[in-house]
Amino acid sequence: MKLLTAIGAGVFVTLATATICRASDTLNILCGVDEAWCAVMKKTYETKTGLAVKMPRMSTGEILDYVRAEKDTQTVDVWWGGTGVTHLQAAYEGLLEPYRPKQEADLLPWARNFFSLSGGTSVGLYAGALGFAYNGELLSTAGLPAPNCWKDLAKPIYRGHILSGNPHSSGTAFTTLVTLVQLLGEDEAFAYMRELGQNITEYTKAGAEPVKAAGRGEITIGISFMHDAVTQKEAGAPLVIVAPCEGTGYEIGAVSIVKGSRNLEAARRFVDFALSPEGQATGAAAGQNQVPSNAKAVLPPAAPDISMIKMVDYDFATFGSPEQRSRLLSRFDSEINPTN
Numbered sequence: 001m002k003l004l005t006a007i008g009a010g011v012f013v014t015l016a017t018a019t020i021c022r023a024s025d026t027l028n029i030l031c032g033v034d035e036a037w038c039a040v041m042k043k044t045y046e047t048k049t050g051l052a053v054k055m056p057r058m059s060t061g062e063i064l065d066y067v068r069a070e071k072d073t074q075t076v077d078v079w080w081g082g083t084g085v086t087h088l089q090a091a092y093e094g095l096l097e098p099y100r101p102k103q104e105a106d107l108l109p110w111a112r113n114f115f116s117l118s119g120g121t122s123v124g125l126y127a128g129a130l131g132f133a134y135n136g137e138l139l140s141t142a143g144l145p146a147p148n149c150w151k152d153l154a155k156p157i158y159r160g161h162i163l164s165g166n167p168h169s170s171g172t173a174f175t176t177l178v179t180l181v182q183l184l185g186e187d188e189a190f191a192y193m194r195e196l197g198q199n200i201t202e203y204t205k206a207g208a209e210p211v212k213a214a215g216r217g218e219i220t221i222g223i224s225f226m227h228d229a230v231t232q233k234e235a236g237a238p239l240v241i242v243a244p245c246e247g248t249g250y251e252i253g254a255v256s257i258v259k260g261s262r263n264l265e266a267a268r269r270f271v272d273f274a275l276s277p278e279g280q281a282t283g284a285a286a287g288q289n290q291v292p293s294n295a296k297a298v299l300p301p302a303a304p305d306i307s308m309i310k311m312v313d314y315d316f317a318t319f320g321s322p323e324q325r326s327r328l329l330s331r332f333d334s335e336i337n338p339t340n
Contacts, residue, residue, distance in 0.1 A: 032082025040286040060171030074260030083171030084252040088320030096121035097257040111293035122256040126290035133229035149245040154195040161220035163210035172207020179249025227289040
């Protein structure tokens with residue numbers, strides 16, 4: 001199923017045992033959005049309900065590995081946020097619990113389509129386009145031209161000036177990999193990524209870290225979702241945000257109940273809240289700029305207008321499958337070798 005029309009209108013990480021609580025009166029959530037949003041949602045929901053919430057932040061690929069590892073003795077109730085293709089992989093592996101949220105009728109078409117694609121186990125929470133951002137001050141100091149396209153980033157003049165995420169841990173980076181495959185064709189995409197890899201100083205664990213580092217002046221160019229760059233720019237960072245000229249991919253961030261949840265009713269209530277206008281407003285309150293999935297939610301003023309961005313017709317059904325993920329990551333490891 002292709003969702004673009006609607007939208008236009010690993011390394012396993014072990015958490016300390018104290019991080020995930022097994023008590024039935026505590027809701028255990030793994031958070032795949034920015035740390036600031038995790039904190040605001042936790043505080044808001046605890047205040048609203050009086051329920052204790054454990055909400056550690058992990059990268060999307062790490063959450064998938066964690067949920068997989070605990071499938072027989074699950075301690076997680078909800079997986080909130082992070083790129084939808086990774087939620088789909090969990091759905092295909094039978095790791096998620098079906099639930100039809102109360103807000104389904106209020107959701108935008110792309111969120112409802114995603115829910116159907118997941119077999120009713122995961123629902124679209126927000127959307128955002130992939131891109132990159134450069135620190136204008138660093139770019140000027142280095143005497144570099146402004147990059148406008150994916151192909152520009154592979155030029156030798158940008159060697160040592162780029163950060164990107166590692167697709168094993170980062171849903172953002174896996175989206176980048178899949179975007180390039182769909183945009184260029186697989187063999188040409190890997191040829192491009194080999195060239196691009198010569199310019200990347202580090203493959204970060206978290207997908208938003210490249211633009212955060214660019215905002216701090218630690219690197220010139222960061223590849224991330226555009227809304228993450230907007231958040232840095234709104235905070236005063238001298239960033240210029242680019243929608244690549246060739247076109248780009250996008251994410252549908254999702255929320256899912258984990259199969260084997262020990263607090264199933266509480267997990268359902270949290271999903272309903274997360275999809276409500278009040279729950280989605282916690283993103284803007286935390287300085288986030290994704291497009292919310294509830295049609296009644298208020299769009300953050302600085303959110304990128306994704307309807308104006310040239311985007312690939314992202315094939316969630318194909319690239320959300322565990323087989324495709326495993327195959328592409330294996331090829332990435334063998335040809336790109338993201339160990340720096």
